[in-house]
Amino acid sequence: MAEQTSAVARYGHGSRIPGWDDSVDLGKDPAVVPDPATTPVPDALRAEIEASMAKYPEFRSATIPALHAAQAVHGWCSPEAIEQVACVMRLTPGYVTAVATFYDMFETKPVGRQRVYVCTNISCSLRGGKEMLAAVEAAADGDPDFNVRGFECLGACDIAPMASVNGEFVGPLELADAEQLIADLREGREVLPDKQLSRRACADPGANPNG
Amino acid sequence: MADKLLFDRIDEPGLDTIEVYQRRGGYESLKQALRMTPEEVLQNLLDSGLRGRGGAGFAMGKKVSFLPRGGMDKYLVCNADESEPGTFKDRELMQKSPHMLIEGMIIAAYAAGANRSFIYIRGEYELQAMKLEAALIEARQAGFLGDDILGSGHSQTLVLHRGAGAYICGEETGLLDSLEGKRGNPRLKPPFPANQGLYQGPTLINNVETLATVPHIIKMTGTEYAKLGVENSAGTKLISISGNVQRPGNYEIELGMKARDIIYGLAGGPEPGREIKFWFPGGSSSPVLKPEDLELGYDFDSMAKAGSMLGSGAIIVVDDSNSVVDVALTLAKFYRHESCGKCTPCREGTNWTVKMLQRIHDGDATPMDLDIIASVQDQIMGNCLCVLGDAMAMPLSSMVAKFRDEFEQYIEEARERAGLGAAPDPSPIEIAGAAA
Numbered sequence: 001m002a003e004q005t006s007a008v009a010r011y012g013h014g015s016r017i018p019g020w021d022d023s024v025d026l027g028k029d030p031a032v033v034p035d036p037a038t039t040p041v042p043d044a045l046r047a048e049i050e051a052s053m054a055k056y057p058e059f060r061s062a063t064i065p066a067l068h069a070a071q072a073v074h075g076w077c078s079p080e081a082i083e084q085v086a087c088v089m090r091l092t093p094g095y096v097t098a099v100a101t102f103y104d105m106f107e108t109k110p111v112g113r114q115r116v117y118v119c120t121n122i123s124c125s126l127r128g129g130k131e132m133l134a135a136v137e138a139a140a141d142g143d144p145d146f147n148v149r150g151f152e153c154l155g156a157c158d159i160a161p162m163a164s165v166n167g168e169f170v171g172p173l174e175l176a177d178a179e180q181l182i183a184d185l186r187e188g189r190e191v192l193p194d195k196q197l198s199r200r201a202c203a204d205p206g207a208n209p210n211g
Numbered sequence: 212m213a214d215k216l217l218f219d220r221i222d223e224p225g226l227d228t229i230e231v232y233q234r235r236g237g238y239e240s241l242k243q244a245l246r247m248t249p250e251e252v253l254q255n256l257l258d259s260g261l262r263g264r265g266g267a268g269f270a271m272g273k274k275v276s277f278l279p280r281g282g283m284d285k286y287l288v289c290n291a292d293e294s295e296p297g298t299f300k301d302r303e304l305m306q307k308s309p310h311m312l313i314e315g316m317i318i319a320a321y322a323a324g325a326n327r328s329f330i331y332i333r334g335e336y337e338l339q340a341m342k343l344e345a346a347l348i349e350a351r352q353a354g355f356l357g358d359d360i361l362g363s364g365h366s367q368t369l370v371l372h373r374g375a376g377a378y379i380c381g382e383e384t385g386l387l388d389s390l391e392g393k394r395g396n397p398r399l400k401p402p403f404p405a406n407q408g409l410y411q412g413p414t415l416i417n418n419v420e421t422l423a424t425v426p427h428i429i430k431m432t433g434t435e436y437a438k439l440g441v442e443n444s445a446g447t448k449l450i451s452i453s454g455n456v457q458r459p460g461n462y463e464i465e466l467g468m469k470a471r472d473i474i475y476g477l478a479g480g481p482e483p484g485r486e487i488k489f490w491f492p493g494g495s496s497s498p499v500l501k502p503e504d505l506e507l508g509y510d511f512d513s514m515a516k517a518g519s520m521l522g523s524g525a526i527i528v529v530d531d532s533n534s535v536v537d538v539a540l541t542l543a544k545f546y547r548h549e550s551c552g553k554c555t556p557c558r559e560g561t562n563w564t565v566k567m568l569q570r571i572h573d574g575d576a577t578p579m580d581l582d583i584i585a586s587v588q589d590q591i592m593g594n595c596l597c598v599l600g601d602a603m604a605m606p607l608s609s610m611v612a613k614f615r616d617e618f619e620q621y622i623e624e625a626r627e628r629a630g631l632g633a634a635p636d637p638s639p640i641e642i643a644g645a646a647a
Contacts, residue, residue, distance in 0.1 A: 060392035062394075064372070065373065102395060123296065127536075128250030155293050155301075208222045208223075
């Protein structure tokens with residue numbers, strides 16, 4: 001489940017300020033399924049969502065693929081992105097929001113274009129994952145173009161500490177790689193090519209007897 | 212050991228294409244299976260003694276046999292949501308040999324009578340999803356998927372579904388809800404997925420490695436496969452070794468291999484001058500074992516006897532440079548983050564465990580907190596719809612029980628650092644479930 005993104009208003013001693021969970025406007029009805037006549041959806045996005053819906057026995061299964069597609073267009077799951085998914089899939093924006101907020105990869109706030117997920121889970125933290133995250137954050141230095149976040153286990157503990165850079169797994173990282181990683185992204189170069197997981201051979205010596 | 216099955220020449224260039232895979236004898240097992248009756252294929256799976264490789268270790272053949280017979284829509288779902296910390300075996304398999312998984316899925320679906328199949332792959336595995344998608348297109352073109360496959364009368368569709376980052380979707384019913392387009396909340400069992408699973412239809416769910424083993428079982432027959440490994444733990448297993456070892460990575464072993472030979476022999480052991488403090492034998496959810504347990508054989512029964520489990524086959528080694536408190540805190544934070552929030556013991560228990568460990572870390576704790584931590588774990592276990600809460604409670608309580616001295620010493624030192632002085636005398640209050 002995604003970390004609570006909207007901070008709960010609290011007093012200094014920690015308890016919640018009354019009213020933090022009041023609904024914005026009780027007199028208002030929940031949002032209904034958006035009207036296709038008044039909800040513009042980019043043609044390519046509509047086609048992609050409809051193709052996803054056609055793949056499943058029940059169209060609703062396409063909610064996650066549709067959100068992936070909408071996020072790719074809008075950069076995050078903005079209210080507009082949610083509206084468009086809801087409109088094409090004939091679901092309420094509330095339903096789509098509920099799904100989007102459950103999953104870590106869906107951004108519920110605007111974020112930078114360059115995704116850098118640094119793993120801080122157990123195997124990576126045993127080899128300096130948390131320090132690595134701090135180093136990458138320092139290297140990005142608050143640049144709004146970057147979305148640097150600590151992430152739970154990404155399934156590449158063999159190259160710990162590691163990061164997923166726009167989907168490309170790189171590791172094992174050293175603290176000095178942080179600057180290079182950010183610089184590669186800024187310059188539009190391939191990121192740390194010699195540390196990419198996709199080029200790595202299996203560790204088991206018996207798997208490739210002839211080398 | 213025996214020759215590699217799953218990892219045989221895994222880095223051969225082009226193995227992810229159908230040409231190379233077929234040149235090496237790929238899809239021959241499928242042709243062989245389709246010449247048999249589904250019952251014969253199922254018998255081979257039963258004979259093989261293959262146990263699920265995802266974590267629970269349930270007999271695969273038996274699981275297939277639970278599906279009702281008949282002509283209704285039946286589903287096969289491959290669980291490729293590999294999110295258990297320390298586990299990364301399926302990633303390598305899907306990336307380098309995607310057709311092995313696809314072939315296994317077609318054979319398993321044939322045995323189970325399933326006509327619709329899905330691969331639920333975690334969203335972070337983007338490269339692996341691309342490789343699988345390309346392989347699926349090739350398999351469809353070659354006529355291995357679709358209607359009346361190779362004239363056998365068996366029809367099957369296979370859809371690749373990408374998740375979006377949630378540990379809970381590796382739990383089978385959470386996965387099904389997520390695949391249906393909902394939040395990934397686990398369901399109450401029974402009904403079990405074999406009766407009411409995906410879209411309320413009969414569903415077989417298996418891990419990537421389990422399904423990828425199926426073609427090898429058909430090739431060598433179930434009874435031959437059963438001769439590999441040891442009693443109750445047949446076959447070879449991919450293990451992921453990570454943490455404080457010199458050669459982390461995936462290795463294929465025959466089950467029953469001595470744990471010391473795996474950690475020291477294959478993975479090179481900890482860095483020179485370091486000693487193993489403890490190790491997780493089956494992912495971060497398994498109770499920790501100490502160095503003296505290294506003499507055990509690595510198989511389902513031996514690990515269970517030692518009070519832990521084989522789980523997903525992910526060994527995480529922690530050396531003596533790390534504090535047990537820091538590892539416990541990292542773990543607890545992970546489970547707090549991933550708890551879906553449906554069941555109170557897990558949602559609240561993971562949260563309070565983090566708070567208590569943070570207190571220890573900050574120097575605010577007393578030894579009584581250890582009893583409260585143990586008590587909270589005790590009240591999580593067995594009280595939720597799924598085992599996510601248990602997955603924190605099991606390793607956490609084993610750490611507190613086995614390293615209580617270190618926890619107490621840490622508490623004292625942290626209090627010194629925080630300037631609070633010695634802890635007050637232990638509380639006379641008795642705490643339910645506290646470790647004695």
